[in-house]
Amino acid sequence: QQQVKQSPQSLIVQKGGISIINCAYENTAFDYFPWYQQFPGKGPALLIAIRPDVSEKKEGRFTISFNKSAKQFSLHIMDSQPGDSATYFCAASMEEYGNKLVFGAGTILRVKS
């Protein structure tokens, strides 16, 4: 019930294309869904996050789409650039869980120029 399932494991996208990474969860008590971005040699850093009271959140080229009934959320990267090449992790948390996060397995994104 505490798992977050992420797909695909890896993704290759042409420069200018749309990158889409999907995550699914089981526990309906989760109330916070962040995405973290990790570049080689660095720790993950918060990219964008959403709460279940909205269906979409956009920050620049990055958009989270959230489907509460399907218990799924996804990250869309528009106009993907080589600088977006990184590992992306979805995660989930809830108030009773304190500040702990449950992470997905990660997606390695490579954007080809």
Add this chain to the structure above:
Amino acid sequence: DVKVTQSSRYLVKRTGEKVFLECVQDMDHENMFWYRQDPGLGLRLIYFSYDVKMKEKGDIPEGYSVSREKKERFSLILESASTNQTSMYLCASSSPQLSSYEQYFGPGTRLTVT
């Protein structure tokens, strides 16, 4: 600029050795975390601490212990290193005052146990 630092970027230890991984944060955060990162498994929580001298087990605490004597410092201890503990270890901190639950990560320590 917020910062989480880890004592080593790379570490090579022998089986059976006692290993100390140190983490320091300068944000006065109450919460600190230790994760291990393995390909295809994501980040798995080993231990976390929500206050000085307080600790709670995460999802994979076996073979590890932790120490938090000061608010800014959280140590991960491998009592007797084994080859299956070869991994990337990430430290993070956060504050319950932040409604975003955002965690700030250090750069990681890649530990190899031979």
